[in-house]
Amino acid sequence: MIGGLFIYNHKGEVLISRVYRDDIGRNAVDAFRVNVIHARQQVRSPVTNIARTSFFHVKRSNIWLAAVTKQNVNAAMVFEFLYKMCDVMAAYFGKISEENIKNNFVLIYELLDEILDFGYPQNSETGALKTFITQQGIKSQHQTKEEQSQITSQVTGQIGWRREGIKYRRNELFLDVLESVNLLMSPQGQVLSAHVSGRVVMKSYLSGMPECKFGMNDKIVIEKQGKGTADETSKSGKQSIAIDDCTFHQCVRLSKFDSERSISFIPPDGEFELMRYRTTKDIILPFRVIPLVREVGRTKLEVKVVIKSNFKPSLLAQKIEVRIPTPLNTSGVQVICMKGKAKYKASENAIVWKIKRMAGMKESQINAEIELLPTNDKKKWARPPISMNFEVPFAPSGLKVRYLKVFEPKLNYSDHDVIKWVRYIGRSGIYETRC
């Protein structure tokens, strides 16, 4: 189990240090600093073993979070905990930065007391935590005994993530399908590897203890339903997607998913991540990058890159950025582009081309002339891939939300009274084309 938890700033100074077990001494703090943060070679492994003590770390901007243990713990559990901890902190005070941590350090210690007990992870649900750990002062006379006992029963009860007696005038829910699409493509346009990792994030403002049921175009479900009507399968076959693997929030009843593959749950109040999934088949690639690199003699390089958007013309892609790496001996660059702005960034050894907006089924092009300095180094330029960033308003995996039904038998509002919002956002993950 986790023996201790430390938070360092980029210089390796300790901001937060909480030790849960006696087997972790004070020197563990320094050991991590010396061997990982100040290590001569950059430490790439997230798990480091120093003198029979294991350090698991994650980095958020300039902040290091390290969990320490002397035992043989489940590393995946520790990392899940660290990520959860980041989420909790982000939910309390926003961005995890040195200043924010310094300003909230009492709160962080309070949280650490609550979410880890003798090194065992406890309830890390933000909604539940917020009921008893608050950033404002609590006036104790206002909090009745009843309320206190309610907290206890909720935290220790079966549905620890939602308290009873929530009331909203307007029952409303928001559903975001957030996907990131990863691609590696050969210069000839052949897909070498591609996958989409997506998340369904839900924000619920529902009264009572509503029972929800979420439906999407999962291939297995569609096929099961379409058994009776043969022609419908052929129609909807194209519409359904094959999900390679998925994980759910703890509120989802897994037994039901296993038996009927239906996703039913009582949602926590506020924002939470309902599920995570990954698909690898029939991915809609929003952009196609066509590179053309020509070496003119030893001291000149001509680069032409065409990008084509590959989605409905009515949709608009945003925040498009193409990054074209330049050789290490570049001595000067001239760029001409039809759309957006392009600039040579020497500090990153790349030409960065930015386009604010681009509609579907369009095409744009950039031309660059790169002057090179002759070097005495024999090794050739490795030609790193051209990478891209963008945001599109659809799900590249093809996932569609078919329904989200809400039942609340005790209170008298029905599924129709709930206002539902669905939004799809597709972002680029590592989206690269070799040149």
Next chain:
Amino acid sequence: MPAVSKGDGMRGLAVFISDIRNCKSKEAEIKRINKELANIRSKFKGDKALDGYSKKKYVCKLLFIFLLGHDIDFGHMEAVNLLSSNRYTEKQIGYLFISVLVNSNSELIRLINNAIKNDLASRNPTFMGLALHCIASVGSREMAEAFAGEIPKVLVAGDTMDSVKQSAALCLLRLYRTSPDLVPMGDWTSRVVHLLNDQHLGVVTAATSLITTLAQKNPEEFKTSVSLAVSRLSRIVTSASTDLQDYTYYFVPAPWLSVKLLRLLQCYPPPEDPAVRGRLTECLETILNKAQEPPKSKKVQHSNAKNAVLFEAISLIIHHDSEPNLLVRACNQLGQFLQHRETNLRYLALESMCTLASSEFSHEAVKTHIETVINALKTERDVSVRQRAVDLLYAMCDRSNAPQIVAEMLSYLETADYSIREEIVLKVAILAEKYAVDYTWYVDTILNLIRIAGDYVSEEVWYRVIQIVINRDDVQGYAAKTVFEALQAPACHENLVKVGGYILGEFGNLIAGDPRSSPLIQFNLLHSKFHLCSVPTRALLLSTYIKFVNLFPEVKPTIQDVLRSDSQLRNADVELQQRAVEYLRLSTVASTDILATVLEEMPPFPERESSILAKLKKKKGPSTVTDLEDTKRERSVDVNGGPEPAPASTSAVSTPSPSADLLGLGAAPPAPAGPPPSSSGGGLLVDVFSDSASVVAPLAPGSEDNFARFVCKNNGVLFENQLLQIGLKSEFRQNLGRMFIFYGNKTSTQFLNFTPTLICSDDLQPNILGFITKPVDPTVEGGAQVQQVVNIECVSDFTEAPVLNIQFRYGGTFQNVSVQLPITLNKFFQPTEMASQDFFQRWKQLSNPQQEVQNIFKAKHPMDTEVTKAKIIGFGSALLEEVDPNPANFVGAGIIHTKTTQIGCLLRLEPNLQAQMYRLTLRTSKEAVSQRLCELLSAQF
């Protein structure tokens, strides 16, 4: 040196460096560097030429980036351009860049060398200095190739400035260290020696370093430096502290130069010229006197400098080892240091004393400090100093003080540091054995040793005890009694059980008369330890039991019961089970007579070099111990007969087969004793050799006979066993030879890691050169044969033959075979025909008694004229008919070709049929050759 002045400071560089320093993270730093690199690239790319200042600035930035650990692959050209600048700062930066970032890029190297050459040729001393520093700091082979010829000229030229001379000397030293073969020796050497007389002490200091290094390789060429060094030294030593101005360091005149001169003198034996010698002695005396004077300063630097000179002087005295007076004085001086406050001084004093102890003149003087040293051993805080104290005690030990020293070491052992315990144990064991007058004392000491530090007692130590007890009748009874008593302790170390088991098994009968140690009690005592011991010890104890069966028939049933028990007869360990079964059978089946024969007392072990000594050598490494041991051995010969040196590795030693050794008491293979090393360098070589020799298997049995067969023929089977056959086919012409070696795998499985190596012992090394032309395939398939060619060149005459060592893996086991290759001197024989009078004329010319060797010996084979003729021709010489007046005699003549000389050789063989004897007379121009040929040929008849 003009520093980078304010007006010349590079602001851009300063800004860049401060930017980098201010970077918050590694990523930010890399970004900043990338930006700067792009900037520099665009500047270098720019069409208009850069001025010297900005070139220098950018090169500096590149250098800084490189030193931060990033790759730089451009800018070399700009740096080379800077070299040809006339401004000091620009040139300096250029050289800095080149020395840090030079790589063997052909075109650039040429440009760089050109620039350096120009600077060397310029008369500007700062430029010359820069060039020399660059050469020295790069110091590569290429540099040496280009400038090794040039620098000596600069060094000895009359008009060179002092500072340049200094740099040139050090630069040459550096080149000589990296590639000694490229520095030509020439007439400049004699002029370099005269630099010792230079006015400028800096030049002298640099030159002394150079000469010391050169003199170590070619002592003859620099012999003249001795007298110069002595006179220089005496001038320094006698000078007042103010005379040398800059070179006086805390009131000590030129300490560095003095130390270097003293070190130079250590390359040579004591000077022969009495005047020089007297002067040197005077110097050394002065140095010793000065040590007695009260210090001129309280500063630690003063005493450090003074002591450095003193210690170097003492090492010179020890090196010369000829002036008893000085040696004793040195010893007394060191004795004072033994109680000095300064730990380092105590350490150094102990270390130097160790070497002093081995000199015959000062041995007695060293001994007077025994109390201090023992005290140091007990009270010293620093473990390394204690270690030296142990070394010194070991070195100063002789017959008179052995009991005291051994007792002290034993008592120290109880508290000693774990890291040095094993070594002390070995030393105690060796001293106890070497200086034992009374062997009961020896036995007591070793048993004590095992009791105190059982864990650190290696196998060799207790093997040795047993060897000694078995070889000496007078202690056997005492030993048996003592071990019996020692074993009665409730907890005793396993090694003690081993010694006890062995000794009681052999000599338990000597104490059986006493009712307190009756056979049954002895047995029960041993058996009570049985279950606590490891398998090898148990196996040994089982052997003891069966010996008991022989010694004391009355305990036979008890022992048979023990052997019969399931824990023995069905032991999971194969060795124990086998022993139990076999011994049980032996005790029931065999008659008393047979038992008595089989289980007879062990015969005395052959005397050989103590295996402990070999172990200590191995542990300590080649440095001091070998020296020490050798002197020790010389001195200890009269005591106890001394350990005889083992036969050298050439003699055939049969591999000990495990089954023959009933008690598993395999003596360690004898360590080959090298020739006594004359210097520490020689000692190193010997040790290296002995290390490798211990890996090589002893010569295969029977190879000696095979070897003899090959003296007169060139082809045949050299070696054969169940696995491997080695065939030979060889041809010789003049001083060259070629030998085809055929390795045949006689089995059906393949040999893995098959590696034949040719080993020439160091006596042989310079005289004969043998190369294996190409390595054979490491796997030899079953039934296959592989061939290997060895080229041989005879440089001068030799006696020994090279050894071919073959190692391979057959099945799971490692095989190691060594055979002597039949390369003998007579192979390089060329027959010469000559007439009778020619022969006798030459015969008379070689009438010097050393040139003739005669051997009269009995014929081993039937005396057949034709066979004899064939053998003489096969031997290589021409058979001259009708030369000798007596037709029964055989006369031969030939020339031995070696690379260096040709040796004429005449032989005469007179058979005597009645007596079945031969008389062989050989006359050659070289004594050793006659001797060797006679040996070789005599063995043939």
